[in-house]
Amino acid sequence: MSRILENSEAPKLPPWLETRYDPRIMIKRLITSVDVARHAGVSQSAVSRAFSSNASISPATRAKVFEAAAALNYRPNRIPAIMLSGRSGMIGVVVGGLSNPFYALALEHLTISLRDAGFQIMLVHVDDALTFDTALDQLASYRVDAVITALAVGTRETARSLTELNIPAICFNSRIIGPGISTILSNNYASGSLAAHIMQEQGVARPVWLAGPTRNAASRERRRGFLEAFSARQGTGKIVTELQGDDTYESGFTAIREYLRQDHRPDGLFCSNDLMACGALDALRDHGVFSCPEDVMVIGYDNIPQGAWHAYQLTTFSQNLAALVEAATEILAKIFSAPAARISQRRVIEADLIVRRSTKRTAPTS
Known part of the structure; x- marks a missing residue:
């Protein structure tokens, strides 16, 4: 319930505002630039110039305006400047799949970086x-x-629409780019290849690849690196068994549970992301026959916090979110410095291998 202020508690306002403020109901009209101008003893245009970084105004006048604004608790209205310039300073951050901790982490890094750079x-x-x-x-x-988004451009039609709307876009792990559309990629192919080499060095002979959705371009590149590395070492022919998941914990658990029920004996498992790898590890534990890493070594991708939990201790690849976001803000700065350039860049960031218990065999198995 709202408390009625006594007269002695009411805020002290300039005389021209006192008639517009009723302390009994604690409602105050919005302070405008006109009020700030009167309080500071300057023109309304001087107030507008004071809050514009590019406008010409003396330091003394700007200080006077800021002092008056602070006294009245004034916040400038951005809408007129947006209408005049056509620029809002607002960045659309598109998110999806937040049930995956990787996307939540990416969102946190992005918003902090954009906020620190002064963007809305x-x-x-x-x-x-x-x-x-x-x-x-x-x-x-x-x-x-x-x-800016951790999601990809899905179709060429979407890329054309973005270009026509003249909205510059920066995506993570997007295969499709175009005028005004940039992508920042984890080196998915190299990481898949490295996962295969790690398993080969540990004597893995029956490797399994657990894929994400077929339209996930990053997953397809990880698969390509993994399969080609095994083929290069052991010659042609089908070396790797491929299972299908959908990037969720449940799909990883189900895929491995059903595979084991068919009496298959994998000794190495590379998962397209950490959520599926955690599900796969729980399926191995639930089956009760195989132990990790002695019987089956497991590698994931994304380095989500859950992968480091004691129950999983998952070896994985970190997409190096700090580097991804730094690259995104650098491209964003170029976009704002040359808005007509339709900047389109493709940057590749090396993933960092994080080694944990799930691959630490004491000796190769046969």
């Missing part, structure tokens, strides 16, 4: 955990200056 953020959620194509209508409805 508009969060747009899509149901798709892989692409942000369905967010186009919402992005077009708002005056965002750019889009």
